[in-house]
Amino acid sequence: MHVVIIGCGRSGSALASRLDAEGETVGVIDCNGDTRSRLPASFRGTFVTGDALRQSVLKEAGVETADAFVTVSSNDSLNIVAARVARDIFHVPHVVGRLHDVGWQPISSHLGIQMVTTVQMTVDRIHLMLAHRPLDPELIFGNGESLLIRSSVPDYLAGRRVIEFNVEGEIQVVEVSRGGHSIIPGAATTLHEGDMVSFAVASSSLGRLQSFLGGRWDQ
Amino acid sequence: MKIIVAGGGLVGGQVARALIASNNQVMVVESDRETAASLAAAGLEVVTGNASVATSLEAAGALRADVLVACTERDEENLVISIMAKRHLEIPRVIARINDDANRWLFDAFWGVDAAISSAGALVALIEQTSD
Numbered sequence: 001m002h003v004v005i006i007g008c009g010r011s012g013s014a015l016a017s018r019l020d021a022e023g024e025t026v027g028v029i030d031c032n033g034d035t036r037s038r039l040p041a042s043f044r045g046t047f048v049t050g051d052a053l054r055q056s057v058l059k060e061a062g063v064e065t066a067d068a069f070v071t072v073s074s075n076d077s078l079n080i081v082a083a084r085v086a087r088d089i090f091h092v093p094h095v096v097g098r099l100h101d102v103g104w105q106p107i108s109s110h111l112g113i114q115m116v117t118t119v120q121m122t123v124d125r126i127h128l129m130l131a132h133r134p135l136d137p138e139l140i141f142g143n144g145e146s147l148l149i150r151s152s153v154p155d156y157l158a159g160r161r162v163i164e165f166n167v168e169g170e171i172q173v174v175e176v177s178r179g180g181h182s183i184i185p186g187a188a189t190t191l192h193e194g195d196m197v198s199f200a201v202a203s204s205s206l207g208r209l210q211s212f213l214g215g216r217w218d219q
Numbered sequence: 220m221k222i223i224v225a226g227g228g229l230v231g232g233q234v235a236r237a238l239i240a241s242n243n244q245v246m247v248v249e250s251d252r253e254t255a256a257s258l259a260a261a262g263l264e265v266v267t268g269n270a271s272v273a274t275s276l277e278a279a280g281a282l283r284a285d286v287l288v289a290c291t292e293r294d295e296e297n298l299v300i301s302i303m304a305k306r307h308l309e310i311p312r313v314i315a316r317i318n319d320d321a322n323r324w325l326f327d328a329f330w331g332v333d334a335a336i337s338s339a340g341a342l343v344a345l346i347e348q349t350s351d
Contacts, residue, residue: 053295053322077271077295081325088329103272107303 004029004066004092006052006082007073011098013038015070020045027061030073052082058090068094076104083113135210138198147206148174149199151213153191162189162197165212170205174198221284222346223248223310225270225300226291227258230316234290234346235263241347246279271299273307281308288346289315289332294322298330305331314346 001024005012008030016026017040026045030036033049050057052073063069069086071079076099083097097115099108108115139148162185165173175198176185183189191197201209220243224235227249235258238245247263248270249255255267268275270291281287287304289297297315304310315330317323317337326335336345 051319051321053325055324075293075295077293077299081295081298085325101269103269103274104299106273107271107299107307110307111302 001025001067002027002062002065003068003070004058004061004063004086006030006069006071006079008032008035008038008047009072009074010038011072012070015072016045017043025062027063027066029057029061052078053085058085063090063092066090066092068092068096070095071097074100076101079115080104080108080111080113083108083115084111087113135206135213144203147201147203149201149206149209150196151199152194152196153213155193157191158193160191161187162191163187165197165199165209167205167208170202171209171212172200174200220244220286221280222246222286222288223276223279223281223284223304224288224290225276225304226289226297226316227254227263227265228290228292230292231288231290232258232261232263234288238346239263246284248275248279271296271303273303276300276304276308281310284308284310286310286312286314286346286349289313291316292318294318294325298325298332301326302331305333312349 003019003024004027005016006029008028016028020026020043028045029048029052031051036047046061048057048061063086069092071082073079079097083095086092087095097113099115099117100119102117102120105117135149137147138150162173162176165171173185176183177196178192199209222238222243222245224231224245224247227247235245235247247258247265248268249258249265250269252267255265259265266275266279287310289300291297301313301315305313313331313333315326315332315335317326317335320337326332
């Protein structure tokens, strides 16, 4: 897969590095040539210094043969324009953009361009983490028989093994978020203070999960 | 005519004044508070807000406007304003300023642009012709 990325800031460089490490070919465009230093020395892709709206610059980065096009520059209007140019002029099959400002969302959705709105995402995530309703489901499956619950765990459970939460047919730990990273826990994974844990839980067992998290560790 | 000038910088301010002088009803949309305040102090009608956000244009009376001039100092912004003015707000005539001539290839009907000009003088002349 060939991916063209507009913007070599924190997001663009991280995405470019990851895709490159995964064996994809990557063309990165940034108007500031200094941003090339954000890419690792091992980066095998193309870096083009220039204006992302120039046809010659886009072509040099491989837009004509691109399978995907990502615009993560710091300029929202540039991201919208570049995304639409990639999709409708160069017919890139998969185009994703990033917006900081929610105010741009109506125009991008009007144009049918897939955009990730970072400020909105951050606010939603933080709001959810601040909400003192730990057992509100993140996802509801089927007709509500199974739920995905994300919750912090009491500090005194630090050191216990994550799988001790599992109750066959009722509760299953699926993921642990720690220090901004997410891990799939193994048999030996232990809980740390501040962990956020995702549980798949049968709705009929919500009370049981609540009591685990509320302090009665009745295994 | 009712004309919205999106972007009240050096060029936008001149365009607005010239249009007012030829008896048009002009509303300027400017995101920078200081610039907006000085335009207002000079007697222009100004809406302070980001012209690429539909609500700012609606506040400027976009739904009744005959012409919109996308006149900011950023070409990508002028393109986004133009497509929104034409497609979303259905303003009959959309004129855009090109800051960097290398971007001229983008300024066409694909972005809702009816006419595009790359220098302030030409822009003023064109708008005055159409408003006669």
